Amino acid sequence: DVKVTQSSRYLVKRTGEKVFLECVQDMDHENMFWYRQDPGLGLRLIYFSYDVKMKEKGDIPEGYSVSREKKERFSLILESASTNQTSMYLCASSKTQSTDTQYFGPGTRLTVL
Amino acid sequence: QKEVEQDPGPLSVPEGAIVSLNCTYSNSAFQYFMWYRQYSRKGPELLMYTYSSGNKEDGRFTAQVDKSSKYISLFIRDSQPSDSATYLCAMSPGEKLTFGTGTRLTIIP
Numbered sequence: 001d002v003k004v005t006q007s008s009r010y011l012v013k014r015t016g017e018k019v020f021l022e023c024v025q026d027m028d029h030e031n032m033f034w035y036r037q038d039p040g041l042g043l044r045l046i047y048f049s050y051d052v053k054m055k056e057k058g059d060i061p062e063g064y065s066v067s068r069e070k071k072e073r074f075s076l077i078l079e080s081a082s083t084n085q086t087s088m089y090l091c092a093s094s095k096t097q098s099t100d101t102q103y104f105g106p107g108t109r110l111t112v113l
Numbered sequence: 114q115k116e117v118e119q120d121p122g123p124l125s126v127p128e129g130a131i132v133s134l135n136c137t138y139s140n141s142a143f144q145y146f147m148w149y150r151q152y153s154r155k156g157p158e159l160l161m162y163t164y165s166s167g168n169k170e171d172g173r174f175t176a177q178v179d180k181s182s183k184y185i186s187l188f189i190r191d192s193q194p195s196d197s198a199t200y201l202c203a204m205s206p207g208e209k210l211t212f213g214t215g216t217r218l219t220i221i222p
Contacts, residue, residue, distance in 0.1 A: 104156030
């Protein structure tokens with residue numbers, strides 16, 4: 001069974017703080033993704049990675065960065081959190097192609113005050 | 114205009130009814146079409162996967178793709194309360210996925 005875990009279910013941070021969201025998958029998947037999910041906007045891709053140390057911008061990368069030092073771990077970094085980054089953040093992984101089944105973690109609800 | 118349009122609902126139907134969920138899209142390069150189901154406070158999980166046009170059936174679920182009309186559908190037969198969830202369509206030309214906004218479905222016992 002594929003398992004994707006995220007470091008926190010709920011997180012509250014203050015404006016300007018540096019925020020780290022971590023994601024770990026246990027199925028040796030090559031691709032990993034970070035999305036944010038907002039009412040009325042659906043899932044939007046922030047960044048994805050198809051290999052260790054590789055990253056590609058998604059549709060809304062502004063204000064975010066990522067790190068993938070190990071195959072199983074993909075981190076999303078908010079350098080200076082802002083209130084408009086309050087959202088549900090979902091991590092996903094897929095075996096080789098982006099169009100392979102994506103397996104999602106449970107999500108992190110981030111609130112920036 | 115969004116690349117993928119999906120009616121957000123909410124949609125409420127009685128148990129046992131046939132449910133029809135739909136998405137339209139504008140990008141003719143989309144070749145891969147998926148339906149994900151998301152229960153409350155959980156991540157989405159893949160429900161149906163279709164490549165190009167045609168129908169695919171899996172138990173009570175049928176996915177249809179009409180590329181000429183740029184329209185995809187998910188049908189749920191004999192709907193159950195456990196089908197209550199948000200259903201997201203997703204599609205891709207071969208790279209990253211583009212998701213619809215999701216339709217919230219409630220099956221009333």
